[in-house]
Each structure stands twice: as structure tokens, then as C-alpha cells.
Amino acid sequence: MKRSAEVFDVAIIGGGSAGIAAALAAAREGARTLLVERQGYLGGMGTASLVHTFCGLYLLRDEPGAVFANPGIASEIATRMIAATGLGPARMGRLDVLPQHPVEFVRIADELVLAEPLLDLLLHTQVTGISRDADHWELALAASAGPGQVRARALVDASGDAMVAMLLGARSSMIDAPRLQRPAYVFGVHSQRLLDDAARLQTAGLIVEGVRGGDLPVDALGLAFRSSGRAGENFGTLDLTGGATAADYDPLDASCLTRLETTGRLTACKVVAWLGANSEFWKGAYVSHWPIHAGVRESRRWIGEYVLTGEEVAAGRRFADEIAQATWPMEFRETARGPKLRYPEGNRAAGIPLRCLKPAGIEGLYVAGRCISTDHDAQASIRVMGTCFATGEAAGRAAAEWVSRPERATPT
Amino acid sequence: MEVSKKKTPTPIELIDWLNDEGVLELDWDFPEEGDLFAAGLDSMAVMQLVVAVEDRFGIELGPEDLTKTNLATPTTLAALIAAKI
Numbered sequence: 428m429k430r431s432a433e434v435f436d437v438a439i440i441g442g443g444s445a446g447i448a449a450a451l452a453a454a455r456e457g458a459r460t461l462l463v464e465r466q467g468y469l470g471g472m473g474t475a476s477l478v479h480t481f482c483g484l485y486l487l488r489d490e491p492g493a494v495f496a497n498p499g500i501a502s503e504i505a506t507r508m509i510a511a512t513g514l515g516p517a518r519m520g521r522l523d524v525l526p527q528h529p530v531e532f533v534r535i536a537d538e539l540v541l542a543e544p545l546l547d548l549l550l551h552t553q554v555t556g557i558s559r560d561a562d563h564w565e566l567a568l569a570a571s572a573g574p575g576q577v578r579a580r581a582l583v584d585a586s587g588d589a590m591v592a593m594l595l596g597a598r599s600s601m602i603d604a605p606r607l608q609r610p611a612y613v614f615g616v617h618s619q620r621l622l623d624d625a626a627r628l629q630t631a632g633l634i635v636e637g638v639r640g641g642d643l644p645v646d647a648l649g650l651a652f653r654s655s656g657r658a659g660e661n662f663g664t665l666d667l668t669g670g671a672t673a674a675d676y677d678p679l680d681a682s683c684l685t686r687l688e689t690t691g692r693l694t695a696c697k698v699v700a701w702l703g704a705n706s707e708f709w710k711g712a713y714v715s716h717w718p719i720h721a722g723v724r725e726s727r728r729w730i731g732e733y734v735l736t737g738e739e740v741a742a743g744r745r746f747a748d749e750i751a752q753a754t755w756p757m758e759f760r761e762t763a764r765g766p767k768l769r770y771p772e773g774n775r776a777a778g779i780p781l782r783c784l785k786p787a788g789i790e791g792l793y794v795a796g797r798c799i800s801t802d803h804d805a806q807a808s809i810r811v812m813g814t815c816f817a818t819g820e821a822a823g824r825a826a827a828e829w830v831s832r833p834e835r836a837t838p839t
Numbered sequence: 840m841e842v843s844k845k846k847t848p849t850p851i852e853l854i855d856w857l858n859d860e861g862v863l864e865l866d867w868d869f870p871e872e873g874d875l876f877a878a879g880l881d882s883m884a885v886m887q888l889v890v891a892v893e894d895r896f897g898i899e900l901g902p903e904d905l906t907k908t909n910l911a912t913p914t915t916l917a918a919l920i921a922a923k924i
Contacts, residue, residue, distance in 0.1 A: 520879050624907060631882040632902030635889045639899070648890070651883045666883070706902075765883040767864060 435461040435547070436830045438566060438579035439823065440554050443471020444812040445796030446585030447536050448500040448819030449826070453583070454546035456827035461547045461577060462540065463554055463568070466719060469536035471587065473812050474529045476722035477613035479655065479662050481505060483755035483813030485516060485523040487774040493523035496754040496776060497817035504816060507535045514656050521770070522756070525813075526656060557582070557594045564791065580835075581791040581826040585819055588679060589727040589798035597786055598730040602803040605673040608724035608760040608810075612665040612691030615655075615716025616699055618709060622654040622661050626708050633709075637701050646694045649763040660715070663698070665691055666763040667721075673762070678726040687721045724760060724810060729800045733782035737804020743775025750784065750825075751817035752776040757807040769807075779809060784822050791829055795822035847921040848896075850913035857913075860891045872912050880910060898923040 437453040439446045442464030450462040462469075472478045484505055485493040493516035495502045509515055511531040516523045540548050555574070556567030563578040584591035592599035601607075620626070630652055637643035649666035669676030669687055677683040695714055702709035740753055754776045757769040771777065783800040784793050794800065795818045797810035809818070829835075848856065850871040857863045863879055880888070888910075889900045898920065909919045 520877055627882045628885055628905040628907065628910065629902040631885040632889060632900065632905040635886050636901065639893075648886050649883065651881060764861070764887055765881070766879075767861070768879070 433577060434563065435459050435577065435579040437461070437581045437583065437823065437826045438463065438564065438577065439583045439585055440566075440591060441471065441584070441586035441796070442466075442469040442536075442548075442550075443585060443587060443796060443815065444473055445587075445815040445819035445822070446471070446583070447540065448816045449583045449585050449795050449823030450546055451500055451539055451543060452820040452823030453827040454543040456824055456831075457545065458827035458830055459545050460543075460823075460827075461549060461579060463549050463552050463566070465551070465553045467550050468533045469540065469548075470529065470532045472722055473527060473532045474536075475719040476611075477529050477615065477662060477716065477718045478611070478722055478812070479527055479529060479613070479653070481508070481525040481527045481813050482522070483753070483808075483811035484525055485754065485813070486752075486776060487522070487754050487756070487771070489521070489774065491518070493525075496752045496813070497820075499817065500820045501813055501816035504535060504539070508532065511535065512656055528655060528657075554590065554594070557591060580830045581793070583793045583795055583822045583826050584729070584798065585795045585822070587723070587726070587797050589729050589794070591792065591794075592727065592729050592786070595789070597789065599727050600730055601679075601727045602725070604676050606761055606803060607669070607676055607678065607726075608807065609666050609676070609763045610669050610678065610687055610724060611722040612667055612687070612695070613718055613722055614663050614665075614691070614695045614714055616652065616661045616663050616712055617659050617715040618661055618712045619659065620708060621658065622652055627652060629706075629708065630702065633702060633706055634698065637698070637705070642701055643697055644694055646690065646763075647698050650694070650698055663695055665694055666760065666765070667691060668763045678723040684721065691721055692717065725797065725803070725806055728798050728806060729786055729794045731783050731794065731800030732785045732787045733780050733800060735777070735779060735783050735801040735805045735809070737769075737802055737807070740777040740805045740808045741769060741771050743771045743773065743777050746778040746780040748781045749778030750781045750821035751779045751814065753779055753805075753808045753814055755808050755811045755814060757804055758811075759807050777808070779814075779818060781821065781825060784818060784825065791826070793822040793826045795819040847924055848917055850917045853913045853917050853920075856895070857888075860887070862887045862891055869913070871914050875910060875912060875916065876907070885910065892920060896920055896924060
């Protein structure tokens with residue numbers, strides 16, 4: 428790879444919502460920044476996994492009107508999304524969310540990243556190893572041309588799966604399989620007619636009929652459809668157990684993920700075909716889009732200088748070194764039968780301390796996104812994309828700031 | 840027991856039962872006329888509801904029963920179940 432001689436100030440591993448924000452923030456702070464992404468486009472869960480709602484963008488409040496919790500890159504991306512879709516924030520129960528379109532998110536991410544002169548983007552690249560000398564991180568990269576390497580002074584792990592912890596053998600944690608948040612398999616469905624609330628309820632009844640009659644697998648009871656807001660375009664979201672039993676789910680295991688992807692597709696095909704044959708509404712419907720990657724909500728987490736707990740999120744605890752507000756309730760998806768929400772007392776937002784973004788005892792390394800240092804319960808709040816933008820922005824800024832510290836000008 | 844299975848629930852009993860079944864998480868003082876959709880009754884919860892109603896009350900709710908009017912509140916849901924028992 429031609430990049431071997433280059434030295435960056437900051438390298439970001441993973442180009443999902445956290446990695447995009449981290450890269451933009453670092454580059455805007457003046458750091459020569461590299462963003463490494465394994466797929467052919469940025470966005471992660473919001474694009475490759477077709478998750479079509481930005482959660483955690485807004486404060487939790489009873490009053491009408493959505494108020495940004497973490498203005499900055501989160502609100503910048505949200506504003507561009509609203510302009511692209513024409514859809515503003517929507518209240519779902521007690522929560523304000525922003526419908527987002529994966530196709531638009533890909534484009535917005537491209538535009539934002541390409542506008543930064545100090546930011547280099549490397550798609551189709553996997554990081555396969557990490558080592559450190561006195562003053563640099565060295566990343567081993569894998570692409571079709573073969574192995575390569577690149578050096579950077581500071582790193583941000585925005586991989587979602589805490590890949591850097593795995594590669595360094597650093598401290599990390601993962602909850603036992605039965606309690607892991609279940610994965611979501613999201614796909615596109617084209618329908619001839621507009622899917623409104625009445626049609627959604629009727630569809631729920633149809634699916635139960637199909638399962639009751641033995642025509643559809645029980646997995647179909649984890650499926651919900653929603654219109655994308657564009658004529659005929661819908662998303663089906665299928666919550667899956669992830670294995671024969673809850674204990675068999677391993678979001679880091681390629682064999683398990685393979686079964687997850689194929690089960691998701693098979694179930695989606697059966698349901699869409701059955702609905703098309705058994706209802707007037709879905710007549711002529713077809714699957715229009717597959718995700719690149721099933722939506723993994725939780726896997727390996729870093730153990731950092733501080734571990735944010737669910738009790739602290741529930742109490743709305745604040746911290747002197749907080750870098751973002753967690754405003755999404757703890758959304759437990761420990762079964763494939765819908766969410767259980769735990770709201771904080773008095774709608775209070777919790778602070779996320781910078782220490783949750785710093786692996787203990789490792790200088791020049793920051794973490795962003797759903798694998799920051801929290802317990803399982805707190806992760807159920809901070810994993811959402813709106814909050815990932817905020818932790819990403821903070822991690823990118825912190826990494827750039829670390830590189831520019833005056834004491835680092837002195838050779839070690 | 841078949842006899843108690845067929846007993847028509849009151850709206851208050853339904854609120855407790857929806858909580859016990861894990862279909863919805865409703866506050867202890869959730870009103871009989873409270874908005875179930877605002878309380879989280881989405882299409883996936885509706886599927887759970889239909890399965891749970893079949894288990895508990897021995898009745899099958901079909902697509903035609905699942906309207907916004909019928910599912911609006913504990914009171915309308917109790918009336919829907921009563922009409923089917």
C-alpha cells in the first residue's frame with residue numbers, strides 16, 4: 428500500500444456514526460486525520476444495517492418540541508438529514524426521534540468528510556493489527572492489494588466491537604450471551620400502497636395469523652414495518668434471537684453472524700411472499716434492499732478509566748469531565764419481542780465522562796460509539812446513533828488535543 | 840380452567856395483565872381511558888397482545904379486529920375482548 432510512509436496525527440478505526448463525527452472533529456481541530464472503514468461507504472448501523480431512525484439526538488422532555496441534547500456534529504448531520512428527507516423530528520410515545528434515510532446518510536457523510544482538507548478517507552480497508560513504538564501507533568491494514576501499514580500519533584476506536592481492545596489484548600468486557608441486546612435485521616420492502624398506521628396494525632394481525640396457521644416461522648413475530656416516508660418504500664425490522672437459544676448468540680463470531688444474516692433474509696422473504704399472497708394491501712410487494720450487515724446492538728465493550736453504570740443513567744448523574752449528555756432511556760432488547768424502556772428519574776439526562784472514552788493506562792487512545800466504557804445497562808442508553816455522534820465528536824477532539832499538547836513536542 | 844379463562848376482563852384488570860405479560864409497561868395509575876399507542880403499543884407489541892389474548896382468553900383476534908379504535912385504550916380493548924368471548 429502506498430500509504431506506508433505517511434504519518435497521521437489521528438487515525439479513526441470504523442466509519443459509523445461515531446467514527447464520522449470523530450474524524451470530522453479531529454480534522455477541524457487541525458489534526459491530519461485518517462478514517463478507516465471496511466465497507467464501501469460510511470454510516471455503519473445507519474447505512475450498512477439500514478437503521479432508519481436517529482435516536483438520542485434530543486432531550487427527554489414532556490413538553491412538545493424537540494431540543495438537541497448535544498449540539499455540534501450531531502445537529503449538523505440532523506439538519507442536513509431534515510433537508511434531505513423533508514421529515515422533521517417525530518414523537519414516538521415519550522421520545523423525540525429523527526427519521527433518517529440510509530441513502531441520504533451515505534451522501535451526507537461523503538459530503539462532510541470530503542469537505543475537510545485535513546481528512547483522508549480509506550474505504551475497503553480492515554485494521555488487522557496494532558502495535559506501538561515510542562511515539563506512534565502502527566496499524567496493520569488489509570485490503571485487496573495486500574497488507575499495508577499506516578502510522579498515527581493518536582487513535583480512536585470507533586469500531587463498535589472494541590476491535591482495538593481485542594487487537595491490543597487490553598481490558599474489555601461482554602455481558603453473558605442470554606442478556607446481550609438482540610440483533611435487528613432491517614431490510615427494504617416495496618409496496619404498492621402507502622403503509623399507514625391502520626395498515627401496520629392490520630399487518631401485525633396478518634403475521635400472527637400466518638404464524639398461527641404454521642405458514643410463517645415464529646421468528647416473524649419479531650417483525651415490524653415502517654414507511655420510509657417515500658412512496659412505496661418501507662423498512663421491515665426483524666428482531667432476532669441470534670441463535671437456536673438466547674445463549675447461542677455471539678455477535679463477534681462470524682459463523683453466528685452468518686446464520687443471523689441468512690435467517691434474517693429467509694424470514695423476510697417468507698413473510699413478504701406470504702403477505703403478498705394473503706392481503707390486498709401487500710399484493711405485489713417485494714423485498715427491495717438487503718443490509719450489508721445485520722444490526723448488532725451490543726458486543727464487546729472497553730473497560731476504561733471510568734465505567735458508567737445503569738444506575739447513574741437512571742439517576743441522571745452529572746460529571747465534572749462530562750463530554751456529552753445521554754438522553755435516550757435504557758432500551759433493553761434482551762428478547763426479540765420488542766423493547767423494554769427504563770426512563771431516568773425526572774427525564775434527567777446523564778453525563779458521559781471523558782474517562783469513559785479513555786482506556787486505562789493507554790496514552791493516545793480514545794474510544795467512541797457503542798463500545799465506550801459502560802456497563803451493560805448504561806450501554807442500552809448510550810449505544811444509539813444520536814449519542815454516538817456526540818461521543819465520536821468528543822473522542823476526535825480529545826485525540827487531536829492530545830496530539831497537540833506542548834509536552835509532546837519534546838522528543839521522548 | 841376453562842371457566843375463568845373466558846371471564847371478561849375489566850379495563851383495570853387488563854392494565855395489570857398487560858404489565859404481567861410484558862406486552863406493555865404501564866404505570867400503576869395508568870387511566871382506563873389512557874392512550875395505549877402513546878404508551879408504546881406498536882405493531883410488534885400488538886402481535887404479542889394477540890398471542891397473549893389467545894392464550895389467556897381463548898379468543899382469536901384477526902386483522903379486521905386490530906384497528907386504532909379497538910386498541911386505543913384499556914376500555915376499548917376490554918370491550919373488544921368482551922365482544923369476542
